[in-house]
Amino acid sequence: MNDLPLDLLLRVRQLRKSFFLHERGLGIDSSRPVDLEVRAGELTALTGPSGVGKSSVVKAIYRTYLPSGGEILYRDTAGRVESLVTAPESRILELRRREIRYVTQFLHFLPRRSTLDIVAEPLWQEGIPAAEAEAEARAWLHRFKLPENLHGVSPATFSGGEKQRVNLARGLIGSPRLILLDEPTASLDKHTAAIVIEAVREQLSRGIGMLGIFHDPELVAALATTEICMNGESI
Amino acid sequence: MKPILDVKGLTRIHGKSCDGCLAATGPKVGGNQCPHCGSIVACADVSFQLMEGEILGIIGESGSGKSTVIRLLYMLDQALAGGALLHGGEESAIDLMALNRAQARQLRDRHMGIVHQNPRLGLNYQISAGGNIAERLLMSGNRRYHDIRRIASELLVRTEVPVSRMDDFPGTFSGGMQQRVQIAKALSTRPRLLLLDEVTTGLDLSVQARILDLILELQRELGISMIVVTHDLGVIRLLASRTLVMKTGRIVESGLTDQVLQDPQHAYTQQLVASAL
Numbered sequence A: 001m002n003d004l005p006l007d008l009l010l011r012v013r014q015l016r017k018s019f020f021l022h023e024r025g026l027g028i029d030s031s032r033p034v035d036l037e038v039r040a041g042e043l044t045a046l047t048g049p050s051g052v053g054k055s056s057v058v059k060a061i062y063r064t065y066l067p068s069g070g071e072i073l074y075r076d077t078a079g080r081v082e083s084l085v086t087a088p089e090s091r092i093l094e095l096r097r098r099e100i101r102y103v104t105q106f107l108h109f110l111p112r113r114s115t116l117d118i119v120a121e122p123l124w125q126e127g128i129p130a131a132e133a134e135a136e137a138r139a140w141l142h143r144f145k146l147p148e149n150l151h152g153v154s155p156a157t158f159s160g161g162e163k164q165r166v167n168l169a170r171g172l173i174g175s176p177r178l179i180l181l182d183e184p185t186a187s188l189d190k191h192t193a194a195i196v197i198e199a200v201r202e203q204l205s206r207g208i209g210m211l212g213i214f215h216d217p218e219l220v221a222a223l224a225t226t227e228i229c230m231n232g233e234s235i
Numbered sequence B: 001m002k003p004i005l006d007v008k009g010l011t012r013i014h015g016k017s018c019d020g021c022l023a024a025t026g027p028k029v030g031g032n033q034c035p036h037c038g039s040i041v042a043c044a045d046v047s048f049q050l051m052e053g054e055i056l057g058i059i060g061e062s063g064s065g066k067s068t069v070i071r072l073l074y075m076l077d078q079a080l081a082g083g084a085l086l087h088g089g090e091e092s093a094i095d096l097m098a099l100n101r102a103q104a105r106q107l108r109d110r111h112m113g114i115v116h117q118n119p120r121l122g123l124n125y126q127i128s129a130g131g132n133i134a135e136r137l138l139m140s141g142n143r144r145y146h147d148i149r150r151i152a153s154e155l156l157v158r159t160e161v162p163v164s165r166m167d168d169f170p171g172t173f174s175g176g177m178q179q180r181v182q183i184a185k186a187l188s189t190r191p192r193l194l195l196l197d198e199v200t201t202g203l204d205l206s207v208q209a210r211i212l213d214l215i216l217e218l219q220r221e222l223g224i225s226m227i228v229v230t231h232d233l234g235v236i237r238l239l240a241s242r243t244l245v246m247k248t249g250r251i252v253e254s255g256l257t258d259q260v261l262q263d264p265q266h267a268y269t270q271q272l273v274a275s276a277l
């Protein structure tokens, strides 16, 4: 049952998501059955028109949504293959801390925390000592050209562009095994887009696998090894 | 991750109770009062696990049985049925529901802490803030005056209560500060399990924020396992990794907090989430 070719980090088969709204007695199919694979060191792009259910697929992999059907197999750092559909919640939490990262369009952050802490947090979760994590976070903020005087304050008052860069730094930092990207790059300026491309490539070259939803076909072309179009078939 | 607490089938009924109490109450019926005997089913068949270092949320409307669960776990009340195994420490697991009064008191004093919504339930207003902490330290077996005074002042610093007010009575403090003294008192014995019942309800937003920050810091620094009871989705979202949803004394749904909030399964949870956004 749980067999996954050695080069795969993640394999999704016939994954479906539907919702039932009790108040209206109404069922909604959010995505048609989808198949996809992610390999270590590669990015699989998930594309298709808006409303086709791309985000639902990503959320179902991360367990923010409960899958309605299908199979999600994941190979962890220890090489064990497990089902993300049936894994207990405590195991999913462990994977979220150590291995599987989810990056959305908006920066979700704890209030009243410095930007540096927000970016370093995924490293704390990975078990990296605070001082080392802080240095690494600083480096990523520099990379994304966030002025030094903003490192110590909360992003609450930042501009949209600044928040987005903090979000990307926090999303790409460290050594997760699998990163799920849900349009964290919407309407990037040219300069930041170039930084993102370089940073993503660097993390891919370290063996991290990614599944990404991107607005911009140029980013797909620059980064993806495989494209899954949710209207059609794999390219 | 290892469980620190295994709760199974916890049930408490106020009144005589009859054979029909459980079937005639609950979310499907929409009430918690038995139509046959008039008893109130405060909670029934509550089962869950709490993992080491985890913050578990319990959410639900007023009267859904959240505080009942907390009071049962802290052994302030008696369960009609069910068990709650506390793991960890050197000893083997202990069933909290099977202890006599003296054993319960000892376990509470050594390994558990509670913070009530109403600080009057958690603090003694006849003695100073420092005295409240000292009293608990004494109960847990610490008898050295200087240690006690030092630990008490460290805890007050930790919970941001001015140490200069250590010898003042809690009744002279603001609501938020009383709550922080309660937290300091609960923490004084370095409990393995901390129970927090609506600890920010009724406080000003800025005071709430500082208490929530404090709770998160305590979890991060000390790794204390906590159960946080609230009717406020914002508190759950901020603090809890997993959430139980209660209605009419029953758990109607449980899951990762982001899943419960974004993909609620039960009609009641959907209603709760929809009305909050």
Ligand SMILES: Nc1ncnc2c1ncn2[C@@H]1O[C@H](COP(=O)(O)OP(=O)(O)O)[C@@H](O)[C@H]1O
Pocket (backbone or CB within 6 Å): B014, B032, B040, B041, B042, B043, B060, B061, B062, B063, B064, B065, B066, B067, B068, B069
């Ligand atoms: N001592 C008591 N006698 C009778 N009914 C009680 C008693 N304590 C609680 N209840 C009832 O049990 C139910 C659950 O109460 P509680 O656990 O306090 O709910 P919550 O904390 O979720 O607001 C409510 O219907 C409440 O009125």
Ligand SMILES: [Mg+2]
Pocket (backbone or CB within 6 Å): B063, B066, B067, B068, B197, B198
């Ligand atoms: Mg209550």
Ligand SMILES: [Zn+2]
Pocket (backbone or CB within 6 Å): B017, B018, B019, B020, B021, B022, B034, B035, B036, B037, B038, B039
């Ligand atoms: Zn009855």
